[in-house]
């Protein structure tokens with residue numbers, strides 16, 4: 195294995211950086227800072243970053259086929275117009291749960307925006323349990339609810355043949371799989387494919403690579419791990435110089451680079467001194 199280079203490409207000190215998404219058309223990385231209520235777009239060529247501030251915690255962002263973006267803001271699926279900074283509500287979930295917000299989200303290969311919810315945290319991973327649910331927004335704006343009783347709805351992705359949906363509820367310390375029907379968007383047959391080891395801490399965001407292996411960012415664990423969902427074995431650990439690694443995606447030229455978002459919230463000022471890049475965005 196060739197040696198791995200890790201570099202902080204955006205020393206932003208995000209409170210909770212999340213949802214990295216590569217936008218090939220602009221050579222940019224999209225991301226959010228959830229509590230700061232900001233969506234960022236970092237141009238990898240000019241190295242400049244632009245922000246759009248929204249009116250509630252923004253937990254995920256995705257590219258919209260018809261132009262602009264979609265984002266999960268508070269408990270709403272929204273369209274986001276980058277040019278005039280406006281948002282338009284497409285659907286609202288968890289209307290009976292005033293303390294809930296969306297967390298991680300991603301679009302399936304048929305254009306359904308999957309995202310789950312959680313109760314707002316009082317500190318990282320400290321929250322009222324079982325308040326969240328998993329939803330998807332169909333291209334026709336129909337909302338499907340899959341299940342509830344979720345603690346912290348987090349990383350998600352699909353297998354390369356689109357027949358499996360991978361999902362993380364952080365406080366289960368497990369990476370789960372479901373059978374996936376791309377035609378209907380239905381999921382079935384939940385099972386665990388990997389249980390985190392103690393030092394790996396809390397599973398957060400996730401993505402899949404071209405070999406069908408999963409990469410999971412470990413919150414508080416300062417690492418991303420590569421898993422084989424078929425054997426349930428960990429194949430690789432990549433450690434980062436900050437503790438709160440939140441999510442990862444592939445991007446850059448030929449998608450040969452991995453971007454990792456991180457968080458600063460929850461670190462004591464002493465920890466921040468030891469990890470000055472906490473909250474930055476890293477390139478692996």
Ligand SMILES: O=C(O)[C@H](O)[C@@H](O)[C@H](O)[C@H](O)CO
Pocket residue numbers: 210212228297298315317318319320346348364396398399413440
């Ligand atoms: O990044 C996220 O997905 C959450 O919004 C965070 O708050 C952390 O995951 C959580 O604190 C650790 O479990």
Ligand SMILES: [Zn+2]
Pocket residue numbers: 212297298348349398399440441
């Ligand atoms: Zn997350």
